[in-house]
Amino acid sequence: MNKPLIEINELGKVFHRDTVEIRALDGIDLSIHAGEFVCLMGPSGSGKSTLLNIIAGIDYATEGEAVVLDTDLSSLNEDGQATWRNQHVGFVFQHFNLIPVLTAFENVELPLLLTSLSRKERREHVETALRVVRLTDRMEHYPRQLSGGQEQRVAIARAIVTDPTFILADEPTGDLDAESAREVLEVLSTLNSEFGKTIIMVTHDPRAAEFASVTYHLDKGLLTKTVLNGSHS
Amino acid sequence: MKIPIKYNIRSILIRRVGSAMTAVGIGLTVAVVVVMMAMVNGLDRTFTETGDDQNLVVLREGSLNEVNSYFTRDAFETVRFLPGVMRDEENEPLAVGELIVVITHPRKDGKESNVMVRGTSETGFRLRPEMKMVEGRKFRDGLREMIVSQALAKRFENFNVGDTIKINRVDWKIVGSFESDGGAYESELWGGYQDVAQVWQRPIFSSILVRAESLEDAQAFIKRIEDDDRIQLNAVSQRDYYAEQTVSSIGLKALAVFIAVLMGIGSCFAIMNMMYGMVMGRQPEIATMRALGFRRRSTRASFLFESAVLALSGGVIGCALGSLFNGYSAGTSNFSSFSEVLFNFQVTPLIIALGLSFALVMGILGGILPARRAAWIRLIDVLKE
Numbered sequence: 001m002n003k004p005l006i007e008i009n010e011l012g013k014v015f016h017r018d019t020v021e022i023r024a025l026d027g028i029d030l031s032i033h034a035g036e037f038v039c040l041m042g043p044s045g046s047g048k049s050t051l052l053n054i055i056a057g058i059d060y061a062t063e064g065e066a067v068v069l070d071t072d073l074s075s076l077n078e079d080g081q082a083t084w085r086n087q088h089v090g091f092v093f094q095h096f097n098l099i100p101v102l103t104a105f106e107n108v109e110l111p112l113l114l115t116s117l118s119r120k121e122r123r124e125h126v127e128t129a130l131r132v133v134r135l136t137d138r139m140e141h142y143p144r145q146l147s148g149g150q151e152q153r154v155a156i157a158r159a160i161v162t163d164p165t166f167i168l169a170d171e172p173t174g175d176l177d178a179e180s181a182r183e184v185l186e187v188l189s190t191l192n193s194e195f196g197k198t199i200i201m202v203t204h205d206p207r208a209a210e211f212a213s214v215t216y217h218l219d220k221g222l223l224t225k226t227v228l229n230g231s232h233s
Numbered sequence: 234m235k236i237p238i239k240y241n242i243r244s245i246l247i248r249r250v251g252s253a254m255t256a257v258g259i260g261l262t263v264a265v266v267v268v269m270m271a272m273v274n275g276l277d278r279t280f281t282e283t284g285d286d287q288n289l290v291v292l293r294e295g296s297l298n299e300v301n302s303y304f305t306r307d308a309f310e311t312v313r314f315l316p317g318v319m320r321d322e323e324n325e326p327l328a329v330g331e332l333i334v335v336i337t338h339p340r341k342d343g344k345e346s347n348v349m350v351r352g353t354s355e356t357g358f359r360l361r362p363e364m365k366m367v368e369g370r371k372f373r374d375g376l377r378e379m380i381v382s383q384a385l386a387k388r389f390e391n392f393n394v395g396d397t398i399k400i401n402r403v404d405w406k407i408v409g410s411f412e413s414d415g416g417a418y419e420s421e422l423w424g425g426y427q428d429v430a431q432v433w434q435r436p437i438f439s440s441i442l443v444r445a446e447s448l449e450d451a452q453a454f455i456k457r458i459e460d461d462d463r464i465q466l467n468a469v470s471q472r473d474y475y476a477e478q479t480v481s482s483i484g485l486k487a488l489a490v491f492i493a494v495l496m497g498i499g500s501c502f503a504i505m506n507m508m509y510g511m512v513m514g515r516q517p518e519i520a521t522m523r524a525l526g527f528r529r530r531s532t533r534a535s536f537l538f539e540s541a542v543l544a545l546s547g548g549v550i551g552c553a554l555g556s557l558f559n560g561y562s563a564g565t566s567n568f569s570s571f572s573e574v575l576f577n578f579q580v581t582p583l584i585i586a587l588g589l590s591f592a593l594v595m596g597i598l599g600g601i602l603p604a605r606r607a608a609w610i611r612l613i614d615v616l617k618e
Contacts, residue, residue: 106237
C-alpha cells in the first residue's frame with residue numbers, strides 16, 4: 001500500500017481551563033491515504049474537530065505526532081503553517097465562513113491572491129472551481145444573495161480553487177436543509193470520486209457519513225471504532 | 234498586503250453609520266487643526282508678505298519696532314542723505330520719516346482695541362506701491378484727514394469714508410480707504426505726518442523708511458548705520474522687520490499645537506474604539522482568512538490600512554470644513570506693538586496636506602492596537618464559535 005498522506009501516532013491533546021485539565025484527544029493512531037473520503041463522527045466534545053484542526057495545522061497536539069505530507073506540523077511556525085495550509089488544505093466550514101463584503105467570485109479568488117498567478121489565470125481558476133460546483137451564474141452575487149446551499153458550494157469552490165492536496169470539511173451540512181445538504185455532499189463525493197481529492201469530513205449526520213469511504217468514531221478523545229463501506233472493524 | 238483593499242473599503246462602507254460617525258469625529262478634529270493652522274498662517278503672512286528687501290526701516294538703536302522707537306528730525310536729515318539711498322526724478326532721496334502713535338477705539342463688537350496711526354507723507358505711498366486706494370482719496374496734511382484700511386473699517390466703529398472721529402480731543406475726517414495686499418498696513422490708520430506730530434505733540438520720528446539703490450547698497454547702508462556713532466540708529470530690511478513681528482503668532486501657534494495634540498489624542502481613541510469594534514465583529518472573517526493562508530502581518534496591515542482609510546476620509550471632511558474658513562477676517566493683539574493686527578485665515582495646499590497627514594497619523598496610531606488584536610486572534614476559538 002502507498003505511503004499514507006496523513007499519519008497520526010499516539011496523538012494526544014490536553015487543554016487547561018483554569019486548574020482543570022481536559023483531555024480532548026488520547027492516543028489516536030490513524031492513517032489516511034490519498035483519495036480517501038474519511039468521515040470523523042462522534043458526539044459533541046468527542047475531539048473530532050480538534051483532530052481536524054491538528055491535521056489542518058491550526059492547532060497543536062500536546063502528545064504524539066501528526067505527520068501530514070511528510071511534514072511534522074509542530075515543526076512549523078505560524079507563518080510556515082499559513083503557507084502550508086494555503087498550498088495543501090482546502091477548508092469547508094459549517095457556517096460557510098464566506099466574506100460578506102466580497103462576491104462569490106472574490107471569495108473563491110481569495111486563496112489565489114497568495115499565489116503568483118496572474119489576474120487572468122486567477123479568473124480561469126475561479127471560473128473552473130465555480131463550474132465544478134455549478135455556480136457560474138452566481139459569481140457576481142454576494143453571500144447574502146445566495147441560499148445556504150449555494151453559499152456552501154461557493155465555500156467548496158474556494159476550498160478547491162488552489163487544487164489542494166486534501167479538503168477538510170467541518171460539519172459542512174450542519175447549517176443546511178436536507179436538500180441543500182444532499183447537494184453539498186454530492187459535490188464533495190464528486191470531488192473525491194472524479195477528481196481524486198482526499199476529503200476528511202467531520203459530521204454528526206449518519207446520512208452524510210454514508211458518502212464517505214471510511215468512518216472513524218471518536219468518543220471522549222478516543223478512537224472507538226472504524227467503519228469501512230458499511231462493514232465494522 | 235495580500236488581503237484585497239476592496240475588502241477594507243467595503244467593510245467601511247457596509248458599516249455606514251459607525252464609519253460615518255467616526256469619520257465625522259476625526260473630521261471635526263482635523264477641521265479645528267486646519268482652522269488653527271490657517272489662522273496662524275494668515276497672521277504670519279500678514280507680516281512676511283509685507284515689505285521689500287530694497288526698502289530699509291531705520292529705528293532707534295535697541296528698539297524692536299516702530300511703536301517704541303523715536304529720534305529727532307536731525308537724525309532723519311542725516312540718514313536720508315547717506316550714500317546708497319535712491320533718488321527720485323527731482324533728485325530728492327526716497328526716504329520718509331514717520332511717526333507712529335497708538336489710539337484706543339471702539340470695535341463694532343462693542344469692545345475697545347488699540348489701533349496704530351501712521352503719520353506719513355506722499356513719499357510713504359511711493360515707497361509702498363502695494364498701497365492702493367479703493368475708496369475716496371488720500372489724506373491732505375494739515376487738514377486733519379485720515380485714510381483707513383478696508384479691513385479696519387469693517388471691524389471698527391466710525392471708520393467709514395465720510396465719518397469724523399475724535400482722537401486726542403481733535404476731530405479727524407476719514408477721507409479714503411485702502412488695501413495693501415493683505416499686509417501689515419491693513420491694520421493701520423494713515424494721516425499726514427505734520428498733523429499727527431502736532432496733535433500728539435511729538436515733533437519726532439518713530440522710524441525712517443528709505444529705498445536703497447540696490448540690494449548691495451541696502452546691505453552697505455545697514456552696515457553704515459550700524460557703524461555710525463553719531464546717530465545711534467539701526468537699519469533692517471523692511472521684509473526682515475515685518476518677519477520679526479511674527480512673534481505675535483507664537484501664542485497662537487502654541488495654542489494650536491496644544492489643541493491639536495489634545496484633540497488628536499481624543500480622536501485616536503475614537504478610531505481605536507471603532508476599529509476594536511470592527512475587529513471584534515469580524516473575527517470569523519479574520520480567522521477564515523488566516524485559515525486560508527493569510528499571515529498575521531497581512532491581517533495587521535489590512536486593519537491598519539482600514540484604520541488609515543477611515544481616518545483619511547475624516548481628514549477629507551475636516552479639510553473641506555476647514556477650507557470654509559479660508560479668507561475669514563480676524564484680529565489679534567500684536568504683542569510687540571500692543572495694537573490690533575488684522576489678518577485673513579489662509580488655507581493653503583500645504584495646510585491641507587498637513588491636515589490629511591494629521592488624520593493619517595491619528596488613523597495609524599489609533600489602528601495599531603486593534604490591528605495587533607486582529608493579527609493575534611486565536612483561530613481555534615473563533616472557528617469553534
